[in-house]
Amino acid sequence: MTTTNSVPFWQEKSLEEMSRVEWESICDGCAKCCLHKLIDDDAQDEVIDTTHMNDQEELHFTSVACRYLNDKKCECTVYKQRTQLVPSCIQLTQDNLEQVFYMPTSCSYRRLQEGRGLPSWHPLLNKGKKSAMHKAGMSVRGKIIFDDMITEEEFEDYIVVWPLKDLD
Numbered sequence: 001m002t003t004t005n006s007v008p009f010w011q012e013k014s015l016e017e018m019s020r021v022e023w024e025s026i027c028d029g030c031a032k033c034c035l036h037k038l039i040d041d042d043a044q045d046e047v048i049d050t051t052h053m054n055d056q057e058e059l060h061f062t063s064v065a066c067r068y069l070n071d072k073k074c075e076c077t078v079y080k081q082r083t084q085l086v087p088s089c090i091q092l093t094q095d096n097l098e099q100v101f102y103m104p105t106s107c108s109y110r111r112l113q114e115g116r117g118l119p120s121w122h123p124l125l126n127k128g129k130k131s132a133m134h135k136a137g138m139s140v141r142g143k144i145i146f147d148d149m150i151t152e153e154e155f156e157d158y159i160v161v162w163p164l165k166d167l168d
């Protein structure tokens with residue numbers, strides 16, 4: 001997936017211009033997008049679990065992950081049925097790139113969309129392996145509990161800042 005002049009495709013093409021295979025390979029597999037997010041609505045003075053945000057609302061990440069995540073591999077166990085089983089599962093595509101801003105700062109799609117390039121720990125720069133990412137603490141491995149272990153009312157107790165961390 002490199003061009004003849006050896007410029008990597010992610011430096012040469014925009015996200016919209018990438019082939020399906022190139023697009024899929026940009027995902028670093030961190031699984032931060034499988035964490036529940038809460039929106040702090042100052043106006044209503046409440047915290048709600050949602051994927052839709054309005055102005056003046058603040059997004060918080062929790063360490064509560066979707067029950068269908070394999071937390072060792074950081075992989076979805078129901079990939080093909082994920083949008084049916086989990087309606088709130090965001091499937092980022094080239095057609096809904098505006099949703100990339102709901103992703104964590106370290107999300108590789110978001111990094112490229114914001115012109116920040118891929119980080120040194122990305123699997124594409126590490127022979128396709130996720131080990132550098134796990135070692136750098138940029139995935140969810142070892143940091144989560146599952147959403148079927150607690151009630152939705154308890155999600156608020158699991159608000160964390162580590163998903164906001166980014167590292168070049």
Ligand code: SF4
Nearest residue numbers: 027028030031033107
């Ligand atoms: S946060 Fe972005 S890069 Fe990480 S798994 Fe989700 S879509 Fe992929």
Ligand code: SF4
Nearest residue numbers: 034066069076082089
């Ligand atoms: S269904 Fe799969 S991809 Fe969607 S949030 Fe759950 S584990 Fe993540």
